[in-house]
Amino acid sequence: MANEILKLDNQICFQLYATTREMTKRYRPLLEELNVTYPQYLVLLVLWETDRISVKALGKRLFLDSGTLTPMLKRMEEHGLIQRARSKEDERVVEVVLTEQGQQAEKQAEQIPLQFIEQTNLNEEEVIQLKQTLSKMLAQLDEA
Amino acid sequence: MANEILKLDNQICFQLYATTREMTKRYRPLLEELNVTYPQYLVLLVLWETDRISVKALGKRLFLDSGTLTPMLKRMEEHGLIQRARSKEDERVVEVVLTEQGQQAEKQAEQIPLQFIEQTNLNEEEVIQLKQTLSKMLAQLDEA
DNA sequence: CACAATTCGATTGTACACAATTAAATAGTG
DNA sequence: CACTATTTAATTGTGTACAATCGAATTGTG
Numbered sequence: 144m145a146n147e148i149l150k151l152d153n154q155i156c157f158q159l160y161a162t163t164r165e166m167t168k169r170y171r172p173l174l175e176e177l178n179v180t181y182p183q184y185l186v187l188l189v190l191w192e193t194d195r196i197s198v199k200a201l202g203k204r205l206f207l208d209s210g211t212l213t214p215m216l217k218r219m220e221e222h223g224l225i226q227r228a229r230s231k232e233d234e235r236v237v238e239v240v241l242t243e244q245g246q247q248a249e250k251q252a253e254q255i256p257l258q259f260i261e262q263t264n265l266n267e268e269e270v271i272q273l274k275q276t277l278s279k280m281l282a283q284l285d286e287a
Numbered sequence: 288m289a290n291e292i293l294k295l296d297n298q299i300c301f302q303l304y305a306t307t308r309e310m311t312k313r314y315r316p317l318l319e320e321l322n323v324t325y326p327q328y329l330v331l332l333v334l335w336e337t338d339r340i341s342v343k344a345l346g347k348r349l350f351l352d353s354g355t356l357t358p359m360l361k362r363m364e365e366h367g368l369i370q371r372a373r374s375k376e377d378e379r380v381v382e383v384v385l386t387e388q389g390q391q392a393e394k395q396a397e398q399i400p401l402q403f404i405e406q407t408n409l410n411e412e413e414v415i416q417l418k419q420t421l422s423k424m425l426a427q428l429d430e431a
Numbered sequence: 432c433a434c435a436a437t438t439c440g441a442t443t444g445t446a447c448a449c450a451a452t453t454a455a456a457t458a459g460t461g
Numbered sequence: 462c463a464c465t466a467t468t469t470a471a472t473t474g475t476g477t478a479c480a481a482t483c484g485a486a487t488t489g490t491g
Binding site: 146148149150151153154155156157158159160161162163164165166167168169170181182185188189191192204205206249252253256257259260262263264265269270272273274276277278279280281283284285 | 294298304309314335349401406408416423
């Protein structure tokens with residue numbers, strides 16, 4: 144018999160890992176209409192809050208680096224959701240802005256978070272608790 | 288101002304998504320000695336429990352499909368951790384078993400889960416709660 | 432102002448992840 | 462027994478992820 148500590152079902156990290164993947168799967172049909180993937184949807188969420196942001200700042204917000212963001216943003220640009228342009232103040236900086244189409248998408252997206260939460264069958268208490276614990280864990284893991 | 292519902296920081300799914308990625312980053316140095324990635328480590332966890340398993344059953348256990356598992360298992364085979372072989376009873380089935388080296392790795396792995404949990408700074412209560420809620424959510428999302 | 436250090440994005444290489452398709456083998460049905 | 466349906470891995474194509482590196486631009490220091 145395997146060590147209890149090493150049993151798959153005892154691994155909180157496995158639950159986390161598997162749940163995240165099942166979550167993005169459930170989001171896929173909800174995001175189909177917007178023609179974005181889940182990570183791309185996160186970029187939209189940021190831009191709906193800020194209008195204009197550098198790749199660097201976007202990466203910090205989403206915990207993603209340029210190796211992930213650069214190709215992703217190019218795809219989003221091809222799909223007409225955003226525009227990318229070098230900053231005039233600092234040529235090293237690339238700034239991302241929403242297109243008209245990208246702005247319009249916000250209205251379509253309004254129902255999505257609730258539609259997802261309904262599928263989880265979690266009650267409000269559990270959602271709040273989960274969010275709190277994950278926030279604490281994320282902040283801790285993000286430290287040096 | 289953006290819709291409250293659509294704010295990034297209100298998205299429990301984003302916390303889930305970001306925390307999972309930070310988690311696998313933290314695991315990387317812990318798994319270096321074993322020469323495996325986090326998903327590969329999950330395969331080892333299953334094999335330390337079962338000795339022998341089909342790709343199909345492994346995928347069901349880990350919520351992964353053959354498109355992910357086949358190349359991953361081939362890499363693990365190259366690294367000498369597992370062996371893959373067609374079943375004699377049913378030629379369609381590929382069975383995975385640990386090598387001697389793969390079995391040995393279990394001893395080295397014993398400290399890993401605790402080492403990780405220490406880094407999260409979560410107390411026992413929070414860990415139990417989190418695991419419970421994620422299990423419930425995962426089971427729900429995994430349904431048709 | 433020179434010039435080393437830093438910052439920023441892009442690129443490269445490796446490794447998942449998954450939908451869709453294919454091919455081989457087996458099981459089920461008449 | 463023929464023949465269809467099903468099961469199972471593998472393959473293909475697209476899209477993240479991230480470490481490591483590069484090159485261009487800017488900043489800090491003397």
